[in-house]
Amino acid sequence: MHRRIIVPSALAASLLLAIPASAADFVPGAPGIGDSYYPASGNGGYDVSHYDLRLKYQPATDLLEGTATLVATARQNLSRFNLDLGLKVSDVRVNGRPAAFTTSGEHELEVTPATPLAKGKSLSVVVRYAGKPSDLKIGGWTAWHRTPDGGVAAQEPDSAVWWFPSNDHPLDKATFDVSVLVPDGTQAISNGVLQSQSTKLGWTRFNWRSNKPQATYLATLAVGKFDITTDTTANGLPVLNAYSKDLGDIDGAARASIERTAEVAEWLESVYGPYPFNSLGGYVPNVTSGYALETQTRPFYSPRQFANGANVSVVVHELAHQWYGDSVSVADWKDIWINEGFARYSQWLWSEKEGEGTAQELADYVYRSRAADDPFWTVKPGDPGAENQFDIAVYDRGALALQALRDEVGDEDFFAILKGWPQEHAYGNAHVADFVRYAERVSGKPLAGLFDTWLFQPVKPAGTAAAAAGV
Ligand code: ARG
Ligand code: ZN
Numbered sequence: 001m002h003r004r005i006i007v008p009s010a011l012a013a014s015l016l017l018a019i020p021a022s023a024a025d026f027v028p029g030a031p032g033i034g035d036s037y038y039p040a041s042g043n044g045g046y047d048v049s050h051y052d053l054r055l056k057y058q059p060a061t062d063l064l065e066g067t068a069t070l071v072a073t074a075r076q077n078l079s080r081f082n083l084d085l086g087l088k089v090s091d092v093r094v095n096g097r098p099a100a101f102t103t104s105g106e107h108e109l110e111v112t113p114a115t116p117l118a119k120g121k122s123l124s125v126v127v128r129y130a131g132k133p134s135d136l137k138i139g140g141w142t143a144w145h146r147t148p149d150g151g152v153a154a155q156e157p158d159s160a161v162w163w164f165p166s167n168d169h170p171l172d173k174a175t176f177d178v179s180v181l182v183p184d185g186t187q188a189i190s191n192g193v194l195q196s197q198s199t200k201l202g203w204t205r206f207n208w209r210s211n212k213p214q215a216t217y218l219a220t221l222a223v224g225k226f227d228i229t230t231d232t233t234a235n236g237l238p239v240l241n242a243y244s245k246d247l248g249d250i251d252g253a254a255r256a257s258i259e260r261t262a263e264v265a266e267w268l269e270s271v272y273g274p275y276p277f278n279s280l281g282g283y284v285p286n287v288t289s290g291y292a293l294e295t296q297t298r299p300f301y302s303p304r305q306f307a308n309g310a311n312v313s314v315v316v317h318e319l320a321h322q323w324y325g326d327s328v329s330v331a332d333w334k335d336i337w338i339n340e341g342f343a344r345y346s347q348w349l350w351s352e353k354e355g356e357g358t359a360q361e362l363a364d365y366v367y368r369s370r371a372a373d374d375p376f377w378t379v380k381p382g383d384p385g386a387e388n389q390f391d392i393a394v395y396d397r398g399a400l401a402l403q404a405l406r407d408e409v410g411d412e413d414f415f416a417i418l419k420g421w422p423q424e425h426a427y428g429n430a431h432v433a434d435f436v437r438y439a440e441r442v443s444g445k446p447l448a449g450l451f452d453t454w455l456f457q458p459v460k461p462a463g464t465a466a467a468a469a470g471v
Contacts, residue, residue, distance in 0.1 A: 026116035029081035031108055033169040037333040037386035038157060040105060042169025043082040046123065048072045050174050053164050056181040056203075057188070057223045059150040065130040068164050071174075072123040080112040085165035086138065087131035094125050106138045107161040107168075125165075133162040145287040148246065150186060150224030152285045154293045154300035157333055157389070160216040170329040171429055173213035181205045182223050189222040189242045191296045193279045210296060212277050213427045215329050220295035222285050229255075233262045233280065240298070242283040253306035257315050258282040264315050264350075268323070271349065273419050276327035276426060282315065294321030294343070313347045320346035323422040331429040336389050337381045337455060338435055341398025342418075348399060363403035366396050372460045382432050382455030401454035404461075408450055409443040417442045 029045025032038075050071040057064050064087065086107045092099045094113035101111050109127070117123060133144035133151060143155030144162040153163045160166045180188035181203050192210030199205075210219070226242040233239060241258050243251060261280050269275055281298045290304040292314050299318035305311050324346075325339035348359035357365075370376045379393035381401065388394065406414040417439050424438060436451045453461045 023079070023116070026077040026079040029076070029078050031082045031105075031110075033167070033171055035169060035333055037389065038169075040108065041084070041158065041333075042172060043084065043167050045076045045078050045081050046072045046074050046167070048167050048172055048174045051164065051166065051176045051178075051219075053176070053178045053180075055163075055179065055188075055221070057151065057221075059183065059186060059223060062132040062134050062146060062151060063130065064133055064151075064163060066128070066164060068125075068127045068129070070123070070125040070127075070165070072125060072167075074117040074119055074121045074123060077119050078113075078117040080110060081117075083109040083111060083125070083127065083165040084161050084168035085109045085127070085129065086136040086161040087129045087133065087163070089127055089129045089165075091128040092126065094123060096124070099125075109165060127165045129165065136162055145285065145289060147224050147244070147286050149244075149286070150182075150222070152220070152222040152224070152287055152300070154220050154222070154295055156217050156293055158217060160219060163221055164219070166216045168216045170215040170217070170333075171331060173215050173329065173427070175212065176208075176210040176214055176219055178208040178210075178219070178221065179205060180208075180221065180223065185225065186223060187226040187228065187242065189220070189226060189283050189298070191219060191298055192277075193238055194240060210277075212296075212327075214296045215326070218294065218296040218326055220293075220298065220300055222283055222300070224285055226283070226285075229259065231262065234266070235275075237275070238279045240279065240281040242281070244284055244286040244303075246286040247284060247303055250303050250306040253309045253311070254284045254301065254303065256310035257306060257312050258284070258301065260312055261315060261319065264312065264319050265322075267350070267353070268316070268319055268346065271346075271415065271418060272320070272323040272422050276322060276422070280319075282318070292318050294318045294325055294339075296322070296326045313350060316347050316350040317343045327427055328422055328425040329429050331431050331434075333386070333389065334383045335431050336384065336394055337398045337401075337432055338430060340390070340394045341381060341402055344395040344399040345402040348403075359399075359403055359406070363400050366400060367463060370460070374460075377460040378458045380456050380458055382451070397454070401451065404450055404454050405439060405447065408447065409439070409445060413443040 032040050033042030035041050048070050052069040055066045084107045092101045092111050097114045099111050099113045134146045143159035145152040153159045160168045178190040182188045184204050188206040190208035195207045195209050197206045225245045229241045231239040277297045279297045284301045290302050293300040305314045320343045324342035348362045352358045376393050379388045379391045381394045381398040384394050440447050
């Protein structure tokens with residue numbers, strides 16, 4: 001090894017590093033990341049790049065035991081920091097050394113490392129924990145679905161605190177390895193690619209990997225008895241779908257919808273550009289709730305989505321979110337329109353392609369069927385409030401805003417905007433205002449007034465010419 005000649009600037013730098021920081025320079029990380037709607041969500045002071053979750057789950061008792069290893073970087077001089085988790089913690093280590101910890105609130109885990117952490121320092125945080133996720137209610141609500149043969153974590157805006165410690169906000173995305181041990185004959189489903197599975201002593205381990213940045217609420221876990229189908233897309237991506245063995249009458253309708261995932265994704269690529277992830281699929285556990293969720297690479301579908309037969313439209317919605325929501329994520333939960341407005345509009349585009357009504361016809365229908373005094377118009381899709389985050393207006397009025405944009409800039413610019421945006425912010429975060437500026441840049445037209453009318457005013461906008469004419 002060479003001895004370096006120290007030049008003055010390097011000398012100055014090394015002297016600076018050698019000055020010990022006083023304890024006062026190290027401060028606690030904030031207990032929230034600064035979200036407008038959910039002040040306790042996420043945390044300040046560090047950034048996670050990878051989660052390794054090693055879990056064991058027993059369907060008979062709903063007992064989940066885990067060791068989570070977070071690979072992170074300190075973003076400030078930290079005396080301590082918070083994680084978000086609702087289950088009971090038995091041990092925490094930071095960079096290999098035991099750390100003190102306490103819990104507060106509904107899901108705050110406060111960790112004090114043995115020595116303070118300098119800004120820029122890389123961290124490994126190991127958390128051992130256990131509990132019954134079904135015992136955990138936050139504000140009377142749960143993201144954990146107990147099923148007759150297992151359990152499922154899938155909910156928005158929060159599901160992580162029911163099953164792993166995290167910096168629980170879309171602003172801090174990371175890659176995930178999820179390894180789950182379940183009794184033989186039971187399957188564990190998660191995001192990304194099933195790397196391997198192995199069986200011994202009556203237990204089977206499933207090793208999943210999601211290798212692109214993923215928001216914590218888009219990580220999912222489903223344990224139960226599933227029938228799994230696999231395929232490969234024309235582009236060589238693995239497809240894996242999982243159907244509860246207990247779907248009864250809706251089993252056929254679920255398969256008739258979700259087995260079209262690759263076809264739908266290919267069509268979406270023609271509109272939004274290359275699919276952003278390395279695998280595809282969907283899963284249907286035997287839950288009783290009614291919604292679906294765009295869990296990354298592998299959406300969650302409730303059986304009720306298929307109550308009336310095949311529902312390819314919901315597959316279109318959840319796959320559209322892979323671009324609009326999962327790759328490009330909200331920077332703040334008040335920005336939910338950049339997810340839901342586009343996922344709904346994608347369903348309208350699919351209808352247009354299938355000859356079941358154009359987006360314009362569907363927009364006119366929604367516009368006309370909501371009278372001026374309908375509370376629908378009091379919800380502002382651009383900032384709906386936490387209580388209305390998933391109100392139908394965020395979806396339908398949110399899609400009307402896109403139809404208004406299309407009418408204003410014309411098809412050529414409109415589709416250039418829809419395809420350009422997921423590239424512009426791939427694997428990142430954005431605000432509603434970023435989209436408005438982007439649409440103005442691509443079209444060369446001032447659009448602030450149009451978006452203000454459709455996204456931010458609590459009244460029914462004056463109709464488009466076509467709507468007014470009843471076309
Ligand atoms: N992003 C999901 C969807 O639109 C919404 C899930 C909301 N959750 C709920 N319980 N409504 O597909
Ligand atoms: Zn959605």
